[in-house]
Amino acid sequence: MAMKKFINDPATLTKELLEGMVLANSDIVELVNGNLVVSKTLKDANRVTVVTLGGTGHEPAISGFVGDGMLDISVAGDVFAAPNPQVVIDAIKLADKGHGVLLLVLNHAGDMLTGNMVMKQVEKEGLNVRKVVTQEDISNAPRSNSDDRRGLAGAIPLYHIAAVAAKEGKTLDEVAAIAQKYADNMATIAVAARCATHPATGASFGDLGEVDMEIGMGQHGEGGGGRQPLKTAKETIEIMANALVKDIPLKSGDKAFVMINGSGATTLMEQFILYKDCVHYLEGLGIKVVANMVGEILTVQEQAGFQLNLAKWDDEVLARWNTPAYTIAFRRK
Amino acid sequence: MAMKKFINDPATLTKELLEGMVLANSDIVELVNGNLVVSKTLKDANRVTVVTLGGTGHEPAISGFVGDGMLDISVAGDVFAAPNPQVVIDAIKLADKGHGVLLLVLNHAGDMLTGNMVMKQVEKEGLNVRKVVTQEDISNAPRSNSDDRRGLAGAIPLYHIAAVAAKEGKTLDEVAAIAQKYADNMATIAVAARCATHPATGASFGDLGEVDMEIGMGQHGEGGGGRQPLKTAKETIEIMANALVKDIPLKSGDKAFVMINGSGATTLMEQFILYKDCVHYLEGLGIKVVANMVGEILTVQEQAGFQLNLAKWDDEVLARWNTPAYTIAFRRK
Numbered sequence: 001m002a003m004k005k006f007i008n009d010p011a012t013l014t015k016e017l018l019e020g021m022v023l024a025n026s027d028i029v030e031l032v033n034g035n036l037v038v039s040k041t042l043k044d045a046n047r048v049t050v051v052t053l054g055g056t057g058h059e060p061a062i063s064g065f066v067g068d069g070m071l072d073i074s075v076a077g078d079v080f081a082a083p084n085p086q087v088v089i090d091a092i093k094l095a096d097k098g099h100g101v102l103l104l105v106l107n108h109a110g111d112m113l114t115g116n117m118v119m120k121q122v123e124k125e126g127l128n129v130r131k132v133v134t135q136e137d138i139s140n141a142p143r144s145n146s147d148d149r150r151g152l153a154g155a156i157p158l159y160h161i162a163a164v165a166a167k168e169g170k171t172l173d174e175v176a177a178i179a180q181k182y183a184d185n186m187a188t189i190a191v192a193a194r195c196a197t198h199p200a201t202g203a204s205f206g207d208l209g210e211v212d213m214e215i216g217m218g219q220h221g222e223g224g225g226g227r228q229p230l231k232t233a234k235e236t237i238e239i240m241a242n243a244l245v246k247d248i249p250l251k252s253g254d255k256a257f258v259m260i261n262g263s264g265a266t267t268l269m270e271q272f273i274l275y276k277d278c279v280h281y282l283e284g285l286g287i288k289v290v291a292n293m294v295g296e297i298l299t300v301q302e303q304a305g306f307q308l309n310l311a312k313w314d315d316e317v318l319a320r321w322n323t324p325a326y327t328i329a330f331r332r333k
Numbered sequence: 334m335a336m337k338k339f340i341n342d343p344a345t346l347t348k349e350l351l352e353g354m355v356l357a358n359s360d361i362v363e364l365v366n367g368n369l370v371v372s373k374t375l376k377d378a379n380r381v382t383v384v385t386l387g388g389t390g391h392e393p394a395i396s397g398f399v400g401d402g403m404l405d406i407s408v409a410g411d412v413f414a415a416p417n418p419q420v421v422i423d424a425i426k427l428a429d430k431g432h433g434v435l436l437l438v439l440n441h442a443g444d445m446l447t448g449n450m451v452m453k454q455v456e457k458e459g460l461n462v463r464k465v466v467t468q469e470d471i472s473n474a475p476r477s478n479s480d481d482r483r484g485l486a487g488a489i490p491l492y493h494i495a496a497v498a499a500k501e502g503k504t505l506d507e508v509a510a511i512a513q514k515y516a517d518n519m520a521t522i523a524v525a526a527r528c529a530t531h532p533a534t535g536a537s538f539g540d541l542g543e544v545d546m547e548i549g550m551g552q553h554g555e556g557g558g559g560r561q562p563l564k565t566a567k568e569t570i571e572i573m574a575n576a577l578v579k580d581i582p583l584k585s586g587d588k589a590f591v592m593i594n595g596s597g598a599t600t601l602m603e604q605f606i607l608y609k610d611c612v613h614y615l616e617g618l619g620i621k622v623v624a625n626m627v628g629e630i631l632t633v634q635e636q637a638g639f640q641l642n643l644a645k646w647d648d649e650v651l652a653r654w655n656t657p658a659y660t661i662a663f664r665r666k
Contacts, residue, residue, distance in 0.1 A: 001650040002543035004526040004637060008610075013602065015474030018335045023612055024627045057603035096522035193337040199602065200496075209336035233339040244393040265598040265635040269346065269532065272353030277341075279356055296359045296629070302598040302637065304337060330636045 003202040011201040014056045021063060025328045029254065035083060036091050036326050037063040037074045039327075043294055045072065049095040049176045050159065052104040053088050054111055055080040057199060058330035059158060060220065061298035064185050066146065067327030069167070071161045080249040081198050085117040090122070092122060092129055100128035100161055100172030101180060106151025107135035130176035134158060136188045136309070138139040139216030139226065143187075149150045149219050152188040154309040157321070160330070164320040183274040186257075186311035187247045192217035192279045193230055196264060196301035199215035205303065215239065219263075219300050219307075233270065237277040237308070238246045244310040252286030255318065259309035261297040270297065282310075291321050336535040343533040345410050347389045356481035358661045361400045367462070368409045369424050370396040372422055372660075376427060378424075379500040381508045382428040383492065385437040386421050388413040390532060391552065393662035394631035397446060400660030402500070403492045412533050413553055415443035418450040424463055424563060425455060433461035433505030435512060436494055439484025440468035463509035467491060469521045469642070471580045472549030472559065476520075483551050485521040486594040486631040487642040490654070496636045497653040512568050519590075519644035521581045523571045526563055529597060530636035538636065543652035548572065550595075552640075565602065570610040570641070577643040578618065584621030588651065594630040599637050601628065607639065616642075624654050630662070 009140045015034070022031040032038050042049065054077040063074040073091045077083040116130055120276060122129045134151040141148035151152070164181040170178065186204040193213045195206040203239045205221025208214055215226030231239070250256055258278050260271045275294045282289055290313055298307070314320075325332045340346060340587050348367070355364040371585075375382065384407040387395045396407040404425045410416040425434045427459055438448040447594045448464055455462045467484040474481035495512040503511065526546045528539040538554025541547055546569070548559030564572070591611050593604045615622055623646060631640070656664045 004541075004543070004546070004563055006526070006563075006569055006599065006607055006639070008565045008567050008606065014607075016336070016606045016609060017602045018605075018607030019606070020627075024605060024608050024625050055601060057600075059605070064601075072470065103495075125385070158497055179630035189637075193339070210337070213337070230337055230339075232341045236339055236340050264600060265632050267390075267398075267532070267632065268595060269390060269634075270351045272337055272351075272357060272392070273341065273346075273349045274353070275357050276349060292357050296601070300598065301602075303599050304340070304635065331666070333659055333664070333666070 003197040005199055007199060012197055017056055018076060021328065026329055028326065031317050032041065032094065033090065035076045035087060037066045039066050039072050041068045042072045042095065043085050045097050047097065047169060048099045048102060048172050049097055049103045050093050050104065050163050050166060051075065051095050053077065053083050053114060054106060055082060057301060058298050063325050064329035065156060065159050069323065069326045070326030070330060076207050085121065086185045088114060088118045089121055092127060096127065100221050102175050103129055103131045104155060104173065104179065104232055105131060105133050106155050107133050108147060108151060124258065129174060130172050132176055132179040132183060134183045135185050137218065138187050138189050138243060145249055152190060152219060153259060153307045154186045154188045154311065157180045157293060161317060161320050163322050172329045179330060181263050182317065185248060186328045187244045187311060188307050188309040189215065189243055190307040191215045191307065192263065192303055192305035193241065194265065194304035195221055196303040199301060217305060219298065219323060223234060223242045233273045234277045237274055238281055239282050240308045241278055241310065244308065246314050247299040248310060250287050250310065250312055254287050257291045257311040257313050258289050258292040261307040261309065262295060263303040263307065264296065265302045266298045266306050271287065271306060278308065291316055336530040338532055340532060343640045346532055347409060350389055351409060351644060354661065357392050358373060360373050360547065361661055362661065364402065365427065366423065366599060368420065370399045370409060371409045372399050372401065372405050374401045377429065378405065378430050380430065380502060381432045381505050382406065382430055383435045383436060383496050383499060384424050384428050386410065386416050386447060387439060388415060390634060391487065391631050392665060396488060397617055397662035398492050398660050399662045402471065402656065402658030403496050403660045407439045417455065421447060421451045422454055425460060429460065435462045435505065435508050436462055437488060437512065438466050439488050440466050440482060441484060443632040461503050461505060465512040466517060467516045469519050470551065471522050471576055473522050482595055484590060485523060485547060485552060486640045487521045487644065489630050490590065490592065491515045493658050494650055494653045496499040497656050515604050515650065518581060520577045521640050522548065522576055523640040524548045524569060524573065525596065525636055525638035527598065527637035528554055529636040532634060566606045570607055571614055573641045574611055574614050574643065577641065583620050583643065583645055587620050588623045588646045589615055590624045590644040590646050592624050592626040594640040594642065595628060596636040596638045596640065597632045598635045601640050604628065604639060614620060623651055
């Protein structure tokens with residue numbers, strides 16, 4: 001499948017994307033030093049602040065979640081590439097309002113390398129920074145070996161929970177503990193039905209043919225070994241939700257959050273059908289769904305498929321969720 | 334290209350979709366009689382109310398725009414099909430709070446047939462209803478023959494403007510005049526780079542091969558005669574925006590609204606690049622961009638491409654735009 005994308009120059013994709021994103025949302029964010037997407041609420045913040053880093057190409061993630069009640073700064077790398085550590089250190093210094101900075105990192109090799117180098121340097125400089133890593137993809141390692149688990153879309157609701165805790169006036173240690181607890185109580189699995197192409201190189205992420213889907217596909221086309229003929233929405237959800245319920249674990253009486261994250265070319269029609277099937281499946285197990293996200297949140301270009309993220313929530317998480325947020329791609333009143 | 338969608342039964346697509354949509358947004362909407370998506374704010378409304386009708390398969394449109402500051406009721410047909418007139422009449426009776434109902438219809442044969450039959454019947458019954466039709470696709474007829482122009486995504490921002498006018502306490506005639514003025518001052522053109530498949534039949538909407546795009550593609554795959562090799566984002570925007578600017582017309586000193594509506598498989602990365610190129614193009618003509626929508630608004634399943642909608646706005650429209658809305662897919666504070 002040839003690449004057919006409306007772009008100008010593969011070399012300036014990220015620059016042009018960020019320019020457009022900020023131009024379209026100039027009431028919410030501003031662009032600093034070329035690749036820091038900064039919330040306009042940061043200048044008046046007097047609290048712990050929240051920073052993340054990651055490659056572009058997954059829009060609206062990650063920079064689309066900068067704004068009131070979520071991220072203070074997103075440090076954008078190039079397409080599918082981590083930013084360099086010095087830029088992240090600059091962002092942390094810009095974000096720090098005297099209460100410290102929570103640095104959130106999704107577990108991918110490049111992002112982790114940058115994150116670790118940043119942490120060494122900020123310690124040297126005596127900055128007050130805590131790092132929390134999300135690593136919830138159940139397809140490539142068991143929970144006991146979570147350092148090998150990729151970070152998928154489950155990080156996005158965590159941004160809101162951590163930011164709300166910060167707005168409550170919690171200390172950096174408290175905000176980091178809340179974020180870590182959230183990360184420890186969720187899990188994600190992805191499925192792909194048709195692969196995407198890399199917008200800079202035009203290379204395909206794989207070929208699933210005309211019949212198959214692959215359960216366990218990572219967000220850059222990394223395979224998970226679950227290639228099988230495409231099933232119905234309900235059957236696919238049952239396979240995926242069952243695996244997540246066991247992993248977290250969720251049991252009868254628990255409260256759950258459900259995210260259907262469209263990876264690019266899967267319609268919202270399908271996503272709502274999948275959501276409904278997931279709610280019915282969980283209800284059948286006695287698990288109550290108390291909140292959700294359905295839509296394109298962390299995409300893989302024009303890949304057809306979705307990520308299913310489940311999280312075990314308590315009343316404290318739910319109360320934080322039900323507070324305002326106003327970002328490019330996530331808004332609650 | 335085989336159909337690879339996460340669905341269950343082609344016969345129950347709309348029913349399952351609406352169930353999921355309402356389940357995921359039960360704070361905003363409720364489902365009445367199977368296919369009326371009704372705003373939870375309707376019960377306390379004491380004003381003109383706004384109703385629309387249309388087929389599913391274009392999510393988030395149309396039902397995703399029900400909620401505070403937009404639609405009161407969306408009457409959902411089956412996939413790409415208009416609902417029957419009696420259901421729309423039921424919706425109008427449910428919506429009418431004693432101030433009359435504005436019925437918004439996009440110009441497509443089936444929707445118009447239903448809309449016209451509804452108007453005949455409501456007149457007979459003495460109901461207070463005004464119908465406004467959006468018909469802004471410049472690709473298939475000149476402005477002088479606008480009855481032949483299809484209604485595309487330009488209807489969506491109109492929902493907000495009309496609903497805000499209603500909330501201001503305007504009469505039905507006044508709200509209808511505001512909606513008609515909005516409809517008269519906007520234009521849309523679509524481009525497709527890769528066609529979608531019908532989710533119920535599996536039939537393809539066309540084949541644009543590995544090289545071509547088609548400018549003027551309608552939202553069910555209707556061709557517009559503008560097939561040509563894919564160009565850069567900037568070149569594509571210049572062709573499309575130039576045609577819209579001439580049609581509306583927009584001239585130096587005017588204020589404009591810009592919508593980039595992704596049709597399904599075009600990434601948000603591309604959409605932000607296109608938006609930036611469009612702003613620069615219009616600025617070069619002395620036209621000031623005062624508001625925007627960028628994202629998947631009215632989709633064509635997994636079609637790759639986008640609709641560009643431009644509208645000439647005055648300060649009154651801008652003031653109405655900058656008021657709160659809280660729907661499934663459109664939220665402003």
